[in-house]
Amino acid sequence: MTATPPLSRLLPRRRTVLRALFALAVSAFTGGTLAHVATTPGAGAGRTGEPRAGGPGGGFDEMYRGRRIQGRPVPGARFDVRVDGRPLHLMRCADGGYLTPVDHYASYPTPLAAARGAVDEMGSARLALGAHHGVRP
Template sequence: MTRRHLITVAAAATLGAVGAFRGLRAKDEPEGLPGSPGGPGFDETYRGRRIQGEPTTGERDHGPDGWRVTVDGQPLGLMRRSDGSYLSMLDHYQSYATPLAAARGAVDELGPHQALSGRLH
């Protein structure tokens, strides 16, 4: 094999692996479960915090497939990414498969003593 051929094969394999990885996040979460796209809302206590979420499909402020999510009654801003995953306004670098997972991630980011109010959301 020539060097050019090896580089081409390696590049194709890398691009294929990246494409497969990107598709895993949103697709791995089963639909219809609480907090998943197309599923019902959620209301749970996670690490001592009450997180609630409800789908807002069709509402002007949240857009199609939007969610209204709160942590201890304070609104948490979520954004849907082009790959179908979600990120919270508390952590722009981590994406999550569902709004529920994003809310749990926000609680992890807040820690045990910080409140959502007064933070960017």
Template sequence: MAGGTKLEPRPVAARPAESPAPAPPPPSQPPQPSAPLTPLPPTRSSRPPRSSRTRRFFLRAAFAFGAIGGTAAALTPIFRADPRKSAAPAPGPVDGVPDARFDERFDEMYGGRRIQGTASGVRVDGRPLHLMRRADGTYVSVVNHFESFPTALATARAAVDDLGGTQLSLAGPALH
């Protein structure tokens, strides 16, 4: 073969036959026990006694029934709830007296800016001002979300005060 290596056969040596391991030499005298031998306790069978099997079965069954019953009790109100009903009542008039905080509509000039409030939201100079309603009924805005105000109009006025001469972003709260 050109450029390759030439392999030459080697003789294979036969292995010697294995001999069995030598037996240990017999003891000269059997060992003398220092104390009398006591019989070993009877070995346990692999099966537990019948009474423990029934107890174990009872405990497993009680745990399973408890887990199933607890899950069913926790999920029952969810399955029985009417999806057409709202979880929280809609804000509205209390005792027939309308509350201005729930249905504010305003259009005014404040600090050289036009503030408009409708059912769809609040705008300052035509740009949306994102307001958030808190659980206690007050409002916060993205301009000043460290202070809450009783009405949407008061929140918009505070935002105009904080903005100074700058404009609101057109991107709105989606990119906030």
């Protein structure tokens, strides 16, 4: 007669079950996120050509709340934005939008919208020279 193994050896261990559930959840979340990014209109705009801008020819120059904001595309799918002649650094988001050092918490769809958002947040303060990552004043 053959001896049957104890029940504890036949059932999967809790750690194995938790690992499998975790792997399933991670793969489902990753797949859902990738599907969302792939089907979002405008996702990745500016990566192969010029960045999206707010004016004709890709640049802008306007007065907004008493501040002069200017922007122009520069080589490398980047944008040079200035507020009252001082540089405003823009950072690209994964969703194709832009962040500024003035407000890291809001993503803006265009460089012009990002510049306007920075002006709104700054109020009457001036933009510091060299106020972006990796540059010392």
